[in-house]
Amino acid sequence: MKGPPLTHTQKTRRLVVAASALLLVLLAGVGAVLWNDFQRSKPQFQQAQADAHSIRIQRKAFADIVMQLDAAGLWSITEPCSLPVNPQRMQPLLDALQPAAQSFAAADVDLEAAGLLDPEAVIVMNEQALALGITDLSGERRYLQRGERIEFVPEWILSLVNGGLSALASLDVFPQPLDELVLLPEQPTELAPEVISVDELAQWQALSAQQIVTWPLQDSEPATASRSLRAKIGDQQLSMSLHLYPRYAAVRYENAHCAFLISTDSLPDTAQL
Incomplete structure (x- = not known):
């Protein structure tokens, strides 16, 4: 037995409820995908940080700076001379250079416009070269090329690198x-x-x-x-x-x-x- 016909207000309320339920389902699905992607990338991020054992900083017209991790887990500068590292500068550098959660294919980026064909500096972490380009339009992020992928890193990385021994050593x-x-x-x-x-x-x-x-x-x-x-x-x-x-x-x-x-x-x- 059919009830009385729905009023316009009741129909509208039902449509809103149905649409809200559908939106929640979609958001839950997107959240699940993002969480799975994060969980997959998290071990790689932690592994990259744990595996960092040497860094070489290459800049135009300056001697390379080489830093090594010793058996005790302490970083020190070994080239161009032996110096203890300033840990307050070293840890932020290590954190900022870890693989980003989001990156882009190098083939899809204008490398010349990003300053990556003639990089501002190159940081070789272990055996992998990381090229530092110019900042994006915000001025707060800098392009970084890691192999065939392009990422963003904080703008201040270049200032720290260009500070040389005075910025990195005790x-x-x-x-x-x-x-x-x-x-x-x-x-x-x-x-x-x-x-x-x-x-x-x-x-x-x-x-x-x-x-x-x-x-x-x-x-x-x-x-x-x-x-x-x-x-x-x-x-x-x-x-x-x-x-x-x-x-x-x-x-x-x-x-x-x-x-x-x-x-x-x-x-x-x-x-x-």
């Missing part, structure tokens, strides 16, 4: 506590070595570089004075040299290919040669 001249520091005479027959006092040793320990640069310095004025130093850190005896210039000082470890550039205002009195 700027502490003495990264470990000093037990003793000796200022050696210019000529062994002139004066006895000067042992830095305990009070001033803390000032030397606190020295931090404004920049870390490759040695020898390029286009630099001649040093006004140079002296040798010998530091004792635990069981280690480390030799280094201090070079004074008109506007800064340079500390270089023996046989190192890099030097720490320090403001002359921050030097202890005993460093004023």
